[in-house]
Amino acid sequence: xxxxxxxxxxxxxxxRDLLLTWRRRGDALNxxxxxxxxxxxxxxxxxxxxxxxxxxxxxxxxxAVLLAGLLALDTLFRGDHEDGTLEQIVLSPxxxxxxxxxxxxxxxxxxxxxxxxxxxxxxxxxxxxxQVMPVLMISLILATLLLSxxxxxxxxxxxxxxxxxxxxxxxxxxxxxxxxIFAAGACNAAQLGLPFLAPLLWLxxxxxxxxxxxxxxxxxxxxxxIT
Amino acid sequence: MNELFSMxxxxxYVWSSYAIFAVALLIDYLxxxxxxxxVIADLRGRMKRQQRRQEKSA
Amino acid sequence: MNTLxxxxxxxxxxxxxxxxTALLSPWLFGAAFLIGLAGIYWGLFVAPADxxxxxxxxxxxxxxxxAWMGLxxxxxxxxxxxxxxxxxxxxxxILAMTSAPVGAFFTAVTLAxxxxxxxxMWGTWWxxxxxxxxxxxxLFLFLGVIGLYNAxxxxxxxxxxxxxLALVGIVNVPIVHFSVSWWNTLHQGSTVRLLGPSRIDxxxxxxxxxLALATHIWFFASVFARSRVSLLELEGGKEWAxxxxxxxxxxxx
Numbered sequence: 001x002x003x004x005x006x007x008x009x010x011x012x013x014x015x016r017d018l019l020l021t022w023r024r025r026g027d028a029l030n031x032x033x034x035x036x037x038x039x040x041x042x043x044x045x046x047x048x049x050x051x052x053x054x055x056x057x058x059x060x061x062x063x064a065v066l067l068a069g070l071l072a073l074d075t076l077f078r079g080d081h082e083d084g085t086l087e088q089i090v091l092s093p094x095x096x097x098x099x100x101x102x103x104x105x106x107x108x109x110x111x112x113x114x115x116x117x118x119x120x121x122x123x124x125x126x127x128x129x130x131q132v133m134p135v136l137m138i139s140l141i142l143a144t145l146l147l148s149x150x151x152x153x154x155x156x157x158x159x160x161x162x163x164x165x166x167x168x169x170x171x172x173x174x175x176x177x178x179x180x181i182f183a184a185g186a187c188n189a190a191q192l193g194l195p196f197l198a199p200l201l202w203l204x205x206x207x208x209x210x211x212x213x214x215x216x217x218x219x220x221x222x223x224x225x226i227t
Numbered sequence: 228m229n230e231l232f233s234m235x236x237x238x239x240y241v242w243s244s245y246a247i248f249a250v251a252l253l254i255d256y257l258x259x260x261x262x263x264x265x266v267i268a269d270l271r272g273r274m275k276r277q278q279r280r281q282e283k284s285a
Numbered sequence: 286m287n288t289l290x291x292x293x294x295x296x297x298x299x300x301x302x303x304x305x306t307a308l309l310s311p312w313l314f315g316a317a318f319l320i321g322l323a324g325i326y327w328g329l330f331v332a333p334a335d336x337x338x339x340x341x342x343x344x345x346x347x348x349x350x351x352a353w354m355g356l357x358x359x360x361x362x363x364x365x366x367x368x369x370x371x372x373x374x375x376x377x378x379i380l381a382m383t384s385a386p387v388g389a390f391f392t393a394v395t396l397a398x399x400x401x402x403x404x405x406m407w408g409t410w411w412x413x414x415x416x417x418x419x420x421x422x423x424l425f426l427f428l429g430v431i432g433l434y435n436a437x438x439x440x441x442x443x444x445x446x447x448x449x450l451a452l453v454g455i456v457n458v459p460i461v462h463f464s465v466s467w468w469n470t471l472h473q474g475s476t477v478r479l480l481g482p483s484r485i486d487x488x489x490x491x492x493x494x495x496l497a498l499a500t501h502i503w504f505f506a507s508v509f510a511r512s513r514v515s516l517l518e519l520e521g522g523k524e525w526a527x528x529x530x531x532x533x534x535x536x537x538x
């Protein structure tokens with residue numbers, strides 16, 4: 001029996017996942033909606049003072065995006081695990097890490113990209129200074145990619161559980177701490193007029209490392225969870 | 228004696244930290260013991276049930 | 286087979302491990318208790334008061350050994366997790382999983398005593414100092430391992446998944462520490478020095494070392510005691526476990 005190339009297998013996974021996302025395109029809006037709701041809560045709780053909000057706006061945007069991403073993580077393997085597709089993927093002769101990397105990419109496109117698109121709106125609601133906006137966008141792209149990659153490893157470990165919400169948060173948040181610190185740190189530095197390139201470069205370095213290692217770790221974790 | 232417990236005014240801080248340490252170790256010591264009792268009781272129950280089933284089928 | 290590998294294989298077999306630790310455990314607990322008492326006595330009553338912090342510094346004698354223990358427990362857990370994942374040795378799985386709650390205990394005590402110490406010295410219960418924050422993240426990592434281990438039904442699969450998490454976490458610990466100290470300098474918080482400028486005197490060093498030794502011995506005693514229970518539970522269907530259950534008096538050892 002002959003199998004197609006790994007590239008074609010990855011392409012098939014990407015095509016299938018994109019199609020599934022497209023058929024349920026309403027769901028893709030949920031994380032963005034959630035992030036907007038979280039951001040709205042802050043002025044209500046802290047008061048509408050623009051200066052005060054501007055000081056902490058970058059941090060709020062990041063926390064909102066992080067929480068929205070955390071809620072969306074669960075859907076990464078959920079459907080595929082329930083209908084048995086995931087087991088077929090694990091059994092396929094192609095390198096599991098590549099297939100999982102494709103899945104993670106599509107998941108990022110369908111959950112994190114809408115968040116990035118609405119983030120200027122969020123920043124504007126919180127009076128973030130205009131000149132910080134480009135830094136916010138770049139660090140959001142880097143950070144959400146890292147969050148998706150790291151989160152995928154933890155989701156793979158909790159796959160068989162019925163109610164994994166709180167546990168997933170407990171597993172994932174310690175891993176997110178450095179990402180949050182550097183991403184929000186870059187924005188805060190830009191806001192204060194300090195050099196912000198170093199934290200962005202650190203994030204980039206971490207992303208390069210995670211791009212290689214996270215799919216491998218995710219594959220190993222999945223093999224442990226699916227026996 | 229009183230001076231000893233006041234620890235130069237920091238008595239409440241010093242003694243409460245040592246108390247937390249002692250309580251944590253005590254719980255750490257007792258937890259496996261209690262669990263052991265439970266596990267052995269479970270095991271005995273399981274063995275007893277198995278024996279009864281065998282007698283019935285014999 | 287040379288004697289060392291033979292010993293390793295013997296110690297790795299559940300019944301032998303059970304028997305050896307049954308002999309060791311009470312002695313270890315006893316030794317840890319006595320050494321710990323000596324250290325506490327020395328630290329509380331013999332060691333002189335610090336010229337800067339007066340008597341409040343005496344918290345160091347439990348705070349620092351517990352902090353060392355938290356880290357040591359994590360490294361011990363990660364090493365055993367690695368062995369468990371690579372060679373699938375059952376004892377290593379159990380040792381890794383039982384060191385998690387003990388490590389969590391020590392880390393929690395470190396945080397609690399640290400903030401109690403911080404109140405009189407810094408004037409606040411909590412400060413977002415690099416070390417405090419990393420210690421908090423360490424506690425979350427321990428809790429994550431424990432949570433994952435308890436959430437999965439199949440015990441061995443649970444141990445392997447949690448062991449994997451422990452390995453991911455150990456990569457994370459230095460990164461967290463580095464990132465938090467970078468973040469801290471950016472925010473330019475109050476520069477708190479945990480151990481003032483005073484060099485530690487030998488009269489203060491000895492109780493510290495005694496308590497460090499005591500907590501290390503305690504760690505192994507507790508891990509062994511917990512491992513024996515887990516082993517009995519895991520191997521409940523086997524002959525040797527049944528013999529032990531029958532041999533113990535009703536509910537007592």
